[in-house]
Amino acid sequence: MIPTSLVEVDVVRRPRDGVPTAVPLPDGESGPELAPVAEAFEVDIALLEAIGVKSAAGDVRTVPLPEGRFGWVVGIGSGEAAQWRTAGAALARATREKLGETGEAEGDTVDFGEPSEAEYLQIRLPAGIGQDAVSALALGLALGDYRFRVTGQPAPPRLRKALLVTDDEELREPVARAREWAAATALARDLANSPSNVKDPDWFTGLAARLAGEVDGLTATVRDEKWLADHGFGGILAVGGGSASPPRLLELAWRPADATGPHLVLVGKGITFDTGGISLKPAEGMHLMRTDMSGGAAVIGAMLAVARLGLRVRVTALVPSAENHLSGSSYRPGDVVRHYGGKTTEVGNTDAEGRMVMADALVYGVRHHEADLLVDVATLTGAMKVALGLRTGGVFATDPDLSRRLRDAGDRVGEAWWPMPLIEDHTEAVRGELADVNQTPPGPGGVTAALFLREFTEGLPWAHLDIAGPARADKNYAEVVAGGTGFAARSLVEFVASLAEQG
Structure with missing residues (x-):
C-alpha cells in the first residue's frame, strides 16, 4: 500500500497512564545526567x-519498572538537532523490537479508541527544548522504522503514535512541519523501493497523478508517447524506445492565488529501470536500478508536501519517465537525437540516459512553462559517489546564492549537500562534432554531466542536484533505513518554503 503508513507524532500537555515512557538523557559536564532520569522513573x-x-x-536502554511495566532511556548527546533525529529513529526501532518479543508491548492497556496502548510511546521533553530539536525528533520518530515490503504475510506490530509531552504549545507547529517532511521522504522511498515489474512509466506517473489529485489545488497531467512524439521530445523517446513499456512525462502544477516570488520549475529523473541499454551495465548490482527514478520520486513527494503546506510559491514539477532497456528498437551509441526545442545531442553511451530525458524536460520548463528558476534532481553519475560518498548530495548551480539556499535548506531538514564546481575549462568538451552537444564529454563525470544539462537551461538561474550516492542506503543510520532513502524530497520542500518567506 502506497503511501506507507508512518508513525503519527503529536504534542500533548500531560502524560498518559499506562503508555510506555521514554526520557532523553543528555551529556553532562562530567558524564550523563542520571538524576533527572531517575526522578522521572522513580528509580535509583x-x-x-x-x-x-x-x-x-x-x-536506547529499557528500564524495568514495578508490575511488569517498563520505560526507555534514550541518549541525545549534546542535544544538537541531528542527535535528536537519531534518538527519535532509535526509539521507533526499539519499539518494534519490543513489540516483536510478544506481539505487543508489556504493561497495562489503555483504550484510546484506536490502536492498543502497546503501539503508543510518550516522550518527556525537557523544558526549553528548541523547535529545531523537536522537529528533528519528530522526523526521526516518523521515519526511523519505515519499512517497505511486498509480502503476503500480516504486517508485524509497530509503533503507531508517539506523544511528545510538553507545556510548550508553540512546539506544535514544528512537529506539524516535520510530519510533512517525513511524508514527502516516505513517499519518495515508497516509489523508489517499488519493484520495476510493477513500476513501469505508466504506473509511476499514473500513481503520482492519482495522489496529486487527492491534494487540493495540485493538478496533474500525464503525457503519453504519442503526445511526446507530436511535440518533439526526442530524448525521452530515444531512451524509452527499447522498452515494451512506453515513456511518459508527468506534469504537476501548484498555483496558489497568493503566490509570490519566482516561478520554480523542478525536474526529476524518472528512469523506472536502467539496464544501460546497448551500453549494458554489469549484472552485479543491476537489480538496484529500480531506484534510478529517485530524483523524480523526490520531486513528486516534495510537490505533494508543498501543496499540503499551502506554500505561497508557483511550482511546476516535470518528471520524464522511461525504462532504459535493450532491444532491437533501443537507441544506439553514435545516434543523433533531437530534443524538445530543436537542440541535438550526439549519443556516446546509452547508459548516460538520465541527461537525455532531463534535457527535454528542462527546455520544456523554460519555454512552455515560462520558468524563472530551475532545479533538477537526479541519480545522474557514479562519479558523485566517488567524490562525495553515499550520504552527501552534490549541488551544481549557476548562482552562488541559489547553491547556498539549497544547502541551507538541507541543513534545516537533516540532509547533507556539498557545493560542486561548474568548471568552465570543460565547457568546450560538451560541444558535439555531429550534433550541437556531446552526451558524454571527457573529463570529470559529475562536472561534465552538469555542464551538459546547463546547455538546456537557456541561461536561467539553475541548480542541478546529483543524488547518485545518498538516494540509496545499504544499511540503517540515523532516520535512514536500507533501500531507497527519499533523499532530497524534504530539502526541496524547505527550499520552496524559503522562497515563500523571501516573497
Missing part, C-alpha cells in the same frame, strides 16, 4: 547504572 540511579544507560545519541 544505581539501577540506571546497572543497565548501562548512555548519553550517546541513539543509545
Whole structure:
C-alpha cells in the first residue's frame, strides 16, 4: 500500500497512564545526567547504572519498572538537532523490537479508541527544548522504522503514535512541519523501493497523478508517447524506445492565488529501470536500478508536501519517465537525437540516459512553462559517489546564492549537500562534432554531466542536484533505513518554503 503508513507524532500537555515512557538523557559536564532520569522513573540511579544507560545519541536502554511495566532511556548527546533525529529513529526501532518479543508491548492497556496502548510511546521533553530539536525528533520518530515490503504475510506490530509531552504549545507547529517532511521522504522511498515489474512509466506517473489529485489545488497531467512524439521530445523517446513499456512525462502544477516570488520549475529523473541499454551495465548490482527514478520520486513527494503546506510559491514539477532497456528498437551509441526545442545531442553511451530525458524536460520548463528558476534532481553519475560518498548530495548551480539556499535548506531538514564546481575549462568538451552537444564529454563525470544539462537551461538561474550516492542506503543510520532513502524530497520542500518567506 502506497503511501506507507508512518508513525503519527503529536504534542500533548500531560502524560498518559499506562503508555510506555521514554526520557532523553543528555551529556553532562562530567558524564550523563542520571538524576533527572531517575526522578522521572522513580528509580535509583544505581539501577540506571546497572543497565548501562548512555548519553550517546541513539543509545536506547529499557528500564524495568514495578508490575511488569517498563520505560526507555534514550541518549541525545549534546542535544544538537541531528542527535535528536537519531534518538527519535532509535526509539521507533526499539519499539518494534519490543513489540516483536510478544506481539505487543508489556504493561497495562489503555483504550484510546484506536490502536492498543502497546503501539503508543510518550516522550518527556525537557523544558526549553528548541523547535529545531523537536522537529528533528519528530522526523526521526516518523521515519526511523519505515519499512517497505511486498509480502503476503500480516504486517508485524509497530509503533503507531508517539506523544511528545510538553507545556510548550508553540512546539506544535514544528512537529506539524516535520510530519510533512517525513511524508514527502516516505513517499519518495515508497516509489523508489517499488519493484520495476510493477513500476513501469505508466504506473509511476499514473500513481503520482492519482495522489496529486487527492491534494487540493495540485493538478496533474500525464503525457503519453504519442503526445511526446507530436511535440518533439526526442530524448525521452530515444531512451524509452527499447522498452515494451512506453515513456511518459508527468506534469504537476501548484498555483496558489497568493503566490509570490519566482516561478520554480523542478525536474526529476524518472528512469523506472536502467539496464544501460546497448551500453549494458554489469549484472552485479543491476537489480538496484529500480531506484534510478529517485530524483523524480523526490520531486513528486516534495510537490505533494508543498501543496499540503499551502506554500505561497508557483511550482511546476516535470518528471520524464522511461525504462532504459535493450532491444532491437533501443537507441544506439553514435545516434543523433533531437530534443524538445530543436537542440541535438550526439549519443556516446546509452547508459548516460538520465541527461537525455532531463534535457527535454528542462527546455520544456523554460519555454512552455515560462520558468524563472530551475532545479533538477537526479541519480545522474557514479562519479558523485566517488567524490562525495553515499550520504552527501552534490549541488551544481549557476548562482552562488541559489547553491547556498539549497544547502541551507538541507541543513534545516537533516540532509547533507556539498557545493560542486561548474568548471568552465570543460565547457568546450560538451560541444558535439555531429550534433550541437556531446552526451558524454571527457573529463570529470559529475562536472561534465552538469555542464551538459546547463546547455538546456537557456541561461536561467539553475541548480542541478546529483543524488547518485545518498538516494540509496545499504544499511540503517540515523532516520535512514536500507533501500531507497527519499533523499532530497524534504530539502526541496524547505527550499520552496524559503522562497515563500523571501516573497
